Amino acid sequence: MLFIPILNLEPEIELLREDLERAYKEVLGHGRFIMGPEVSAFEQQVADYIGVKHAIGVNSGTDALVIALRAAGIGEGDEVITTSFTFFATTESIDMVGAVPVFADINPDSFNLDPASIEHVITDRSKAIMPVHLYGRPAAMAQIMKIAEKYNLKVVEDCAQSFGAVYEQHCIECNGECEPSAHKSLKTGAIGDAGAFSFFPSKNLGGFGDGGMITTNSDELAELCRKLRAHGSIKKYRNELMGYNSRLDTLQAALLSVKLPHIDRFNENRRKAAHRYTEVFSGLNTIIPPSLPDHGHVYHQYTIRVLDGKRDELADYLKENQIGSMIYYPIPCHKLPVYEGRFDGLALPVTNMLTEEVLSLPIGPFLDEKDQEQVIRAVIDFS
Numbered sequence: 001m002l003f004i005p006i007l008n009l010e011p012e013i014e015l016l017r018e019d020l021e022r023a024y025k026e027v028l029g030h031g032r033f034i035m036g037p038e039v040s041a042f043e044q045q046v047a048d049y050i051g052v053k054h055a056i057g058v059n060s061g062t063d064a065l066v067i068a069l070r071a072a073g074i075g076e077g078d079e080v081i082t083t084s085f086t087f088f089a090t091t092e093s094i095d096m097v098g099a100v101p102v103f104a105d106i107n108p109d110s111f112n113l114d115p116a117s118i119e120h121v122i123t124d125r126s127k128a129i130m131p132v133h134l135y136g137r138p139a140a141m142a143q144i145m146k147i148a149e150k151y152n153l154k155v156v157e158d159c160a161q162s163f164g165a166v167y168e169q170h171c172i173e174c175n176g177e178c179e180p181s182a183h184k185s186l187k188t189g190a191i192g193d194a195g196a197f198s199f200f201p202s203k204n205l206g207g208f209g210d211g212g213m214i215t216t217n218s219d220e221l222a223e224l225c226r227k228l229r230a231h232g233s234i235k236k237y238r239n240e241l242m243g244y245n246s247r248l249d250t251l252q253a254a255l256l257s258v259k260l261p262h263i264d265r266f267n268e269n270r271r272k273a274a275h276r277y278t279e280v281f282s283g284l285n286t287i288i289p290p291s292l293p294d295h296g297h298v299y300h301q302y303t304i305r306v307l308d309g310k311r312d313e314l315a316d317y318l319k320e321n322q323i324g325s326m327i328y329y330p331i332p333c334h335k336l337p338v339y340e341g342r343f344d345g346l347a348l349p350v351t352n353m354l355t356e357e358v359l360s361l362p363i364g365p366f367l368d369e370k371d372q373e374q375v376i377r378a379v380i381d382f383s
Protein backbone atom coordinates (compact mmCIF):
# COMPACT_ATOMS: atom_id res chain seq x y z
CA MET A 1 0.00 0.00 0.00
CA LEU A 2 1.48 3.35 -1.02
CA PHE A 3 1.51 6.27 1.40
CA ILE A 4 -1.18 8.88 0.69
CA PRO A 5 0.27 12.31 1.44
CA ILE A 6 -1.92 15.18 2.59
CA LEU A 7 -1.21 16.83 -0.79
CA ASN A 8 0.35 15.40 -3.91
CA LEU A 9 1.60 18.06 -6.33
CA GLU A 10 3.02 15.64 -8.90
CA PRO A 11 -0.07 15.12 -11.10
CA GLU A 12 -0.57 18.87 -11.40
CA ILE A 13 3.00 19.37 -12.52
CA GLU A 14 2.83 16.46 -14.95
CA LEU A 15 -0.38 17.77 -16.51
CA LEU A 16 1.15 21.19 -17.12
CA ARG A 17 4.78 20.18 -17.63
CA GLU A 18 5.02 21.13 -21.33
CA ASP A 19 3.51 24.57 -20.83
CA LEU A 20 5.56 25.17 -17.69
CA GLU A 21 8.75 24.27 -19.51
CA ARG A 22 7.84 26.54 -22.42
CA ALA A 23 7.16 29.46 -20.04
CA TYR A 24 10.40 28.83 -18.19
CA LYS A 25 12.42 28.73 -21.39
CA GLU A 26 10.91 32.00 -22.60
CA VAL A 27 12.09 33.74 -19.44
CA LEU A 28 15.55 32.19 -19.77
CA GLY A 29 15.52 33.45 -23.36
CA HIS A 30 14.81 37.11 -22.63
CA GLY A 31 16.63 37.18 -19.29
CA ARG A 32 14.52 39.88 -17.63
CA PHE A 33 14.36 38.04 -14.33
CA ILE A 34 13.25 41.06 -12.27
CA MET A 35 9.97 42.71 -13.29
CA GLY A 36 9.99 41.12 -16.73
CA PRO A 37 6.87 41.37 -18.92
CA GLU A 38 5.41 38.20 -17.38
CA VAL A 39 4.94 40.01 -14.05
CA SER A 40 2.53 42.68 -15.28
CA ALA A 41 0.79 40.13 -17.53
CA PHE A 42 0.19 37.83 -14.54
CA GLU A 43 -0.91 40.77 -12.38
CA GLN A 44 -3.53 41.65 -14.98
CA GLN A 45 -4.62 38.01 -15.20
CA VAL A 46 -5.11 37.89 -11.42
CA ALA A 47 -6.89 41.27 -11.30
CA ASP A 48 -9.33 40.07 -13.98
CA TYR A 49 -9.86 36.73 -12.28
CA ILE A 50 -10.44 38.16 -8.79
CA GLY A 51 -12.48 41.05 -10.20
CA VAL A 52 -10.46 43.99 -8.89
CA LYS A 53 -8.80 47.03 -10.46
CA HIS A 54 -5.29 46.25 -9.27
CA ALA A 55 -3.11 43.25 -8.47
CA ILE A 56 0.43 43.83 -7.26
CA GLY A 57 2.90 40.93 -7.23
CA VAL A 58 5.19 40.60 -4.22
CA ASN A 59 7.58 37.93 -3.03
CA SER A 60 5.40 36.14 -0.45
CA GLY A 61 2.01 36.07 1.18
CA THR A 62 3.61 37.42 4.34
CA ASP A 63 4.96 40.45 2.46
CA ALA A 64 1.57 40.88 0.80
CA LEU A 65 0.05 41.27 4.28
CA VAL A 66 2.78 43.59 5.57
CA ILE A 67 2.72 45.83 2.50
CA ALA A 68 -1.08 45.91 2.33
CA LEU A 69 -1.26 46.91 6.01
CA ARG A 70 1.29 49.68 5.56
CA ALA A 71 -0.40 50.92 2.39
CA ALA A 72 -3.69 50.98 4.28
CA GLY A 73 -2.08 53.34 6.78
CA ILE A 74 -1.71 50.86 9.64
CA GLY A 75 1.33 51.48 11.84
CA GLU A 76 2.79 52.07 15.28
CA GLY A 77 0.39 51.28 18.11
CA ASP A 78 -2.67 50.70 15.92
CA GLU A 79 -4.78 47.70 16.87
CA VAL A 80 -5.66 45.15 14.21
CA ILE A 81 -8.37 42.63 15.06
CA THR A 82 -7.73 39.15 13.79
CA THR A 83 -7.99 35.46 14.58
CA SER A 84 -5.52 33.47 16.63
CA PHE A 85 -6.54 30.32 14.73
CA THR A 86 -4.27 30.88 11.75
CA PHE A 87 -0.71 30.55 10.52
CA PHE A 88 1.63 32.86 12.44
CA ALA A 89 2.32 35.02 9.34
CA THR A 90 -1.10 36.63 9.80
CA THR A 91 -0.28 38.08 13.21
CA GLU A 92 3.42 38.44 12.46
CA SER A 93 2.56 40.88 9.67
CA ILE A 94 0.65 43.04 12.15
CA ASP A 95 3.59 43.16 14.55
CA MET A 96 5.98 43.82 11.67
CA VAL A 97 4.28 47.15 10.84
CA GLY A 98 4.43 48.15 14.52
CA ALA A 99 0.76 47.49 15.13
CA VAL A 100 -0.79 45.28 17.80
CA PRO A 101 -2.73 42.08 17.04
CA VAL A 102 -5.98 41.89 19.00
CA PHE A 103 -7.57 38.47 18.93
CA ALA A 104 -11.27 37.83 18.54
CA ASP A 105 -12.72 34.34 18.83
CA ILE A 106 -13.92 32.15 15.98
CA ASN A 107 -17.06 30.34 14.94
CA PRO A 108 -16.85 26.57 15.60
CA ASP A 109 -18.69 25.83 12.34
CA SER A 110 -16.59 27.86 9.94
CA PHE A 111 -13.27 28.09 11.88
CA ASN A 112 -13.35 31.78 10.88
CA LEU A 113 -13.68 35.03 12.85
CA ASP A 114 -16.94 35.33 14.75
CA PRO A 115 -18.37 38.80 13.98
CA ALA A 116 -19.97 39.07 17.44
CA SER A 117 -16.59 38.49 19.05
CA ILE A 118 -15.03 41.24 16.89
CA GLU A 119 -17.38 43.88 18.32
CA HIS A 120 -16.33 42.91 21.85
CA VAL A 121 -12.66 43.76 21.29
CA ILE A 122 -13.04 47.10 19.49
CA THR A 123 -11.31 50.03 21.26
CA ASP A 124 -10.38 53.62 20.37
CA ARG A 125 -7.14 52.28 18.94
CA SER A 126 -8.74 49.73 16.58
CA LYS A 127 -7.74 50.58 13.00
CA ALA A 128 -8.33 47.44 10.99
CA ILE A 129 -9.76 43.95 10.83
CA MET A 130 -7.79 41.14 9.24
CA PRO A 131 -10.12 38.22 8.52
CA VAL A 132 -8.49 34.98 7.36
CA HIS A 133 -10.42 32.80 4.93
CA LEU A 134 -9.10 29.74 6.70
CA TYR A 135 -8.84 26.42 4.86
CA GLY A 136 -10.30 28.20 1.79
CA ARG A 137 -13.67 29.05 3.32
CA PRO A 138 -14.74 32.68 3.01
CA ALA A 139 -15.11 34.46 6.37
CA ALA A 140 -18.42 36.18 7.25
CA MET A 141 -17.56 39.19 5.11
CA ALA A 142 -20.98 40.88 5.01
CA GLN A 143 -21.02 41.16 8.80
CA ILE A 144 -17.33 42.05 8.96
CA MET A 145 -17.71 44.84 6.39
CA LYS A 146 -20.70 46.21 8.34
CA ILE A 147 -18.65 46.35 11.55
CA ALA A 148 -15.75 47.95 9.66
CA GLU A 149 -18.06 50.61 8.28
CA LYS A 150 -19.64 51.28 11.67
CA TYR A 151 -16.27 51.79 13.42
CA ASN A 152 -14.37 53.21 10.44
CA LEU A 153 -11.89 50.33 10.23
CA LYS A 154 -9.85 49.13 7.27
CA VAL A 155 -10.23 45.51 6.18
CA VAL A 156 -7.23 43.55 4.90
CA GLU A 157 -8.26 40.03 3.91
CA ASP A 158 -5.76 37.24 4.45
CA CYS A 159 -6.50 35.20 1.32
CA ALA A 160 -3.39 33.02 1.55
CA GLN A 161 -5.54 29.88 1.61
CA SER A 162 -8.48 31.04 -0.49
CA PHE A 163 -7.45 31.63 -4.10
CA GLY A 164 -10.65 31.31 -6.15
CA ALA A 165 -13.02 31.21 -3.16
CA VAL A 166 -16.29 33.00 -3.75
CA TYR A 167 -18.29 34.79 -1.10
CA GLU A 168 -22.02 34.69 -1.79
CA GLN A 169 -23.24 37.54 0.29
CA HIS A 170 -27.00 37.11 0.13
CA CYS A 171 -27.00 33.39 0.79
CA ILE A 172 -25.19 33.92 4.03
CA GLU A 173 -27.23 36.93 5.11
CA CYS A 174 -30.64 35.48 4.31
CA ASN A 175 -29.98 31.80 5.03
CA GLY A 176 -30.81 30.88 1.46
CA GLU A 177 -34.24 32.50 1.43
CA CYS A 178 -33.56 35.27 -1.06
CA GLU A 179 -34.01 35.12 -4.80
CA PRO A 180 -30.93 33.69 -6.51
CA SER A 181 -30.99 36.77 -8.79
CA ALA A 182 -30.32 38.91 -5.70
CA HIS A 183 -27.13 37.04 -4.88
CA LYS A 184 -23.94 39.01 -4.98
CA SER A 185 -20.89 36.86 -5.58
CA LEU A 186 -17.49 38.30 -4.88
CA LYS A 187 -14.17 36.54 -4.86
CA THR A 188 -12.20 36.75 -1.64
CA GLY A 189 -9.66 39.52 -2.07
CA ALA A 190 -12.26 41.75 -3.76
CA ILE A 191 -14.32 42.59 -0.68
CA GLY A 192 -12.14 44.45 1.84
CA ASP A 193 -9.76 47.37 1.22
CA ALA A 194 -7.12 44.86 0.14
CA GLY A 195 -6.57 41.13 -0.20
CA ALA A 196 -3.27 39.33 0.35
CA PHE A 197 -2.57 36.05 -1.47
CA SER A 198 0.22 33.51 -1.10
CA PHE A 199 1.65 31.37 -3.88
CA PHE A 200 3.55 29.10 -1.49
CA PRO A 201 3.82 25.78 -3.39
CA SER A 202 1.14 23.96 -1.39
CA LYS A 203 -1.46 26.71 -1.80
CA ASN A 204 -4.40 26.23 -4.20
CA LEU A 205 -2.58 28.39 -6.73
CA GLY A 206 0.89 27.27 -5.74
CA GLY A 207 4.09 28.48 -7.36
CA PHE A 208 7.53 26.96 -7.50
CA GLY A 209 9.00 28.90 -4.61
CA ASP A 210 7.73 31.89 -2.64
CA GLY A 211 5.39 34.45 -4.12
CA GLY A 212 2.42 36.60 -3.22
CA MET A 213 -0.07 39.15 -4.53
CA ILE A 214 -2.03 42.12 -3.19
CA THR A 215 -5.42 42.88 -4.71
CA THR A 216 -7.36 46.12 -4.31
CA ASN A 217 -9.84 48.44 -6.00
CA SER A 218 -8.14 51.53 -4.58
CA ASP A 219 -5.79 53.43 -6.95
CA GLU A 220 -4.08 55.08 -4.01
CA LEU A 221 -3.47 51.86 -2.09
CA ALA A 222 -2.21 50.12 -5.24
CA GLU A 223 0.28 52.90 -5.96
CA LEU A 224 1.62 52.72 -2.40
CA CYS A 225 1.95 48.93 -2.64
CA ARG A 226 3.87 49.27 -5.90
CA LYS A 227 6.25 51.71 -4.24
CA LEU A 228 6.66 49.70 -1.06
CA ARG A 229 7.53 46.46 -2.86
CA ALA A 230 10.44 48.14 -4.66
CA HIS A 231 12.39 50.07 -2.02
CA GLY A 232 9.81 52.83 -1.86
CA SER A 233 10.22 53.86 -5.49
CA ILE A 234 8.27 53.69 -8.70
CA LYS A 235 10.94 55.52 -10.63
CA LYS A 236 14.36 53.88 -10.41
CA TYR A 237 16.78 55.57 -7.99
CA ARG A 238 14.12 58.01 -6.79
CA ASN A 239 13.27 56.45 -3.44
CA GLU A 240 10.42 58.18 -1.68
CA LEU A 241 9.69 55.79 1.20
CA MET A 242 11.33 53.12 3.32
CA GLY A 243 10.16 50.03 1.50
CA TYR A 244 11.15 46.44 0.87
CA ASN A 245 12.84 44.32 -1.75
CA SER A 246 9.68 42.33 -2.42
CA ARG A 247 9.00 41.88 -6.09
CA LEU A 248 7.41 38.78 -7.56
CA ASP A 249 10.07 36.99 -9.65
CA THR A 250 9.49 36.95 -13.39
CA LEU A 251 9.95 33.18 -13.38
CA GLN A 252 7.26 32.68 -10.74
CA ALA A 253 4.87 34.96 -12.62
CA ALA A 254 5.48 33.07 -15.86
CA LEU A 255 4.87 29.67 -14.25
CA LEU A 256 1.85 30.83 -12.25
CA SER A 257 0.31 32.23 -15.47
CA VAL A 258 0.29 28.68 -16.81
CA LYS A 259 -1.53 27.39 -13.72
CA LEU A 260 -4.11 30.13 -13.28
CA PRO A 261 -6.43 29.15 -16.17
CA HIS A 262 -6.86 25.73 -14.50
CA ILE A 263 -7.66 26.96 -10.99
CA ASP A 264 -11.46 26.71 -11.19
CA ARG A 265 -11.27 23.10 -12.31
CA PHE A 266 -8.69 22.29 -9.65
CA ASN A 267 -10.84 23.92 -6.97
CA GLU A 268 -13.94 22.12 -8.23
CA ASN A 269 -12.11 18.79 -7.91
CA ARG A 270 -11.21 19.65 -4.32
CA ARG A 271 -14.86 20.54 -3.61
CA LYS A 272 -16.10 17.24 -5.07
CA ALA A 273 -13.68 15.24 -2.94
CA ALA A 274 -14.62 17.28 0.13
CA HIS A 275 -18.33 16.70 -0.40
CA ARG A 276 -17.74 12.98 -0.71
CA TYR A 277 -15.87 12.95 2.60
CA THR A 278 -18.56 15.04 4.29
CA GLU A 279 -21.37 12.82 3.05
CA VAL A 280 -19.75 9.74 4.58
CA PHE A 281 -18.44 11.35 7.78
CA SER A 282 -21.72 13.03 8.67
CA GLY A 283 -23.07 9.93 10.39
CA LEU A 284 -19.98 9.10 12.44
CA ASN A 285 -19.80 9.40 16.23
CA THR A 286 -16.55 11.11 17.09
CA ILE A 287 -16.11 13.09 13.85
CA ILE A 288 -17.59 16.45 12.90
CA PRO A 289 -16.98 17.17 9.21
CA PRO A 290 -16.95 20.76 7.88
CA SER A 291 -20.45 22.20 7.90
CA LEU A 292 -22.56 22.66 4.79
CA PRO A 293 -23.65 24.78 2.96
CA ASP A 294 -20.16 25.84 2.08
CA HIS A 295 -20.73 28.46 -0.61
CA GLY A 296 -17.58 29.21 -2.51
CA HIS A 297 -15.29 27.11 -0.26
CA VAL A 298 -12.16 25.99 -2.13
CA TYR A 299 -10.99 23.44 0.45
CA HIS A 300 -7.37 24.39 0.69
CA GLN A 301 -7.66 21.99 3.59
CA TYR A 302 -10.34 19.43 4.40
CA THR A 303 -10.43 19.68 8.18
CA ILE A 304 -12.54 17.63 10.53
CA ARG A 305 -13.08 17.94 14.27
CA VAL A 306 -12.30 14.81 16.29
CA LEU A 307 -14.10 14.72 19.63
CA ASP A 308 -13.47 12.96 22.97
CA GLY A 309 -9.75 13.75 22.95
CA LYS A 310 -9.17 11.24 20.16
CA ARG A 311 -7.59 13.51 17.55
CA ASP A 312 -3.98 12.41 18.04
CA GLU A 313 -5.06 8.77 18.22
CA LEU A 314 -6.77 9.14 14.83
CA ALA A 315 -3.67 10.80 13.34
CA ASP A 316 -1.56 7.86 14.58
CA TYR A 317 -4.08 5.35 13.24
CA LEU A 318 -4.05 7.02 9.82
CA LYS A 319 -0.25 6.97 9.78
CA GLU A 320 -0.24 3.24 10.56
CA ASN A 321 -2.54 2.86 7.57
CA GLN A 322 -0.25 4.81 5.24
CA ILE A 323 -2.32 8.00 5.31
CA GLY A 324 -0.95 11.48 5.95
CA SER A 325 -2.75 14.05 8.06
CA MET A 326 -1.82 17.40 9.59
CA ILE A 327 -2.87 19.63 12.45
CA TYR A 328 -3.40 23.19 11.25
CA TYR A 329 -2.51 24.61 13.76
CA PRO A 330 -1.35 22.82 16.91
CA ILE A 331 -0.79 26.06 18.89
CA PRO A 332 -3.03 29.10 18.48
CA CYS A 333 -1.01 32.25 17.74
CA HIS A 334 -1.69 33.90 21.11
CA LYS A 335 0.01 30.95 22.87
CA LEU A 336 3.12 30.83 20.66
CA PRO A 337 6.48 31.25 22.40
CA VAL A 338 7.08 34.49 20.46
CA TYR A 339 4.22 36.10 22.40
CA GLU A 340 5.21 34.69 25.78
CA GLY A 341 3.61 36.75 28.52
CA ARG A 342 1.73 39.04 26.12
CA PHE A 343 -1.63 37.33 25.94
CA ASP A 344 -1.70 35.41 29.22
CA GLY A 345 -5.23 34.81 30.45
CA LEU A 346 -6.83 35.82 27.13
CA ALA A 347 -10.14 33.96 26.85
CA LEU A 348 -10.60 32.47 23.39
CA PRO A 349 -12.62 29.35 24.30
CA VAL A 350 -13.58 28.28 20.79
CA THR A 351 -10.07 28.81 19.42
CA ASN A 352 -8.57 26.82 22.29
CA MET A 353 -11.10 24.01 21.91
CA LEU A 354 -10.64 23.66 18.14
CA THR A 355 -6.88 23.62 18.47
CA GLU A 356 -7.30 20.35 20.37
CA GLU A 357 -9.76 18.87 17.87
CA VAL A 358 -8.80 19.72 14.28
CA LEU A 359 -7.23 17.29 11.86
CA SER A 360 -6.74 17.89 8.13
CA LEU A 361 -7.03 14.92 5.77
CA PRO A 362 -5.58 14.36 2.29
CA ILE A 363 -7.17 16.62 -0.31
CA GLY A 364 -6.13 18.07 -3.65
CA PRO A 365 -7.22 18.51 -7.25
CA PHE A 366 -5.96 15.05 -8.11
CA LEU A 367 -6.83 12.94 -5.09
CA ASP A 368 -8.04 9.82 -6.89
CA GLU A 369 -11.12 7.88 -5.83
CA LYS A 370 -9.14 4.84 -4.75
CA ASP A 371 -6.96 6.86 -2.40
CA GLN A 372 -9.95 8.74 -1.08
CA GLU A 373 -11.72 5.44 -0.45
CA GLN A 374 -8.70 4.30 1.58
CA VAL A 375 -8.91 7.45 3.73
CA ILE A 376 -12.66 7.03 4.19
CA ARG A 377 -12.29 3.36 5.17
CA ALA A 378 -9.63 4.16 7.76
CA VAL A 379 -11.67 6.99 9.33
CA ILE A 380 -14.79 4.79 9.49
CA ASP A 381 -12.84 1.89 10.99
CA PHE A 382 -11.41 4.19 13.63
CA SER A 383 -14.59 5.94 14.69
Ligand SMILES: Cc1ncc(COP(=O)(O)O)c(C=O)c1O
Pocket residue numbers: 060061062063086087089090132158160161197198199200210211212
Ligand atom coordinates in the same frame (compact mmCIF):
# COMPACT_ATOMS: atom_id res chain seq x y z
C1 LIG B 1 -3.25 32.05 6.61
C2 LIG B 1 -1.90 32.37 6.06
N1 LIG B 1 -1.48 33.64 6.07
C3 LIG B 1 -0.28 33.98 5.56
C4 LIG B 1 0.56 33.05 5.00
C5 LIG B 1 1.91 33.47 4.53
O1 LIG B 1 2.16 33.20 3.20
P1 LIG B 1 3.66 32.94 2.68
O2 LIG B 1 4.11 31.63 3.19
O3 LIG B 1 3.54 33.00 1.19
O4 LIG B 1 4.50 34.07 3.21
C6 LIG B 1 0.14 31.71 4.94
C7 LIG B 1 0.92 30.65 4.28
O5 LIG B 1 1.86 30.10 4.59
C8 LIG B 1 -1.11 31.36 5.51
O6 LIG B 1 -1.54 30.09 5.48
